[in-house]
Amino acid sequence: MAKRILITDDALFMRVTLKNILTANGYEVVGEAANGVESVNLYKSLKPDIVTMDITMPEMDGISALKEIRAFDPGASVVMCTAMGQKNMVVEAIQAGAKDFIVKPFQPDRVLEAMTKAA
């Protein structure tokens, strides 16, 4: 069965790009969130297999959303996907339970590799 993915990014362009890559490679995109609050709410209602998570977003940033999702479901698979690649950001995300950390801009193969790792 196709893995069910929830995409989180405030940029419509990034949501469309990620959705195209994932659906073309056999994944099912079950939801799209434009900020951390939406992502946490959609996680609870959709129970996706994997979440992609931007960091810089309005309302609630991706690190806070990652922590809330992991508090709700300690087994949640969340992959960070952000332009912010500095070391302290990566360390904080991994310590908070992120499965992988993709730095934008990325090649489609990098996204698919992260999905395999997170599954």
Place this chain on the structure above:
Amino acid sequence: MKVQYVSPFAEASSSVFHTLIQVVPERGALSARPQIFTSQQINIVCGITGAIEGVVIYGMSMTTADKIASKMIGQPVITFDQLAASAIAELGNMISGNSMSLLAGAGYECDITPPTIIRGTNVKVTTLDIPALVIPLNLPDLGTFEINVSLQERRRAAA
């Protein structure tokens, strides 16, 4: 404003343009700009907070924005719609985000705000008391992409 704050943005732009749309920018000469300057047709405004703070504005013509967005989306942009605006905003976000990694490597830990797009010429942009340094990038076949960096070291609170 220190010139060393500017180089990370030029360096990050080159790598982002190359990875994202396979374009190698040619860097033009750095120049200073007064605190008040006139906007370009499309401007991406990105706030920077942390060890250094201020604003970075990426400016370009409508034609250049259309061409860049078309390459990012993978199909021609007929009207500069929400998807095209989002692509251009994300370009600013990627360049700023990658610049933050380079600045962190130089000892300046900073964060960025989500980008805002301002459309329309003749908008007077004021960076208050921080003068802007400008680096023009020539993108072959696409036009000029201008980076206005207006940053200063965070003032320490009085004891």
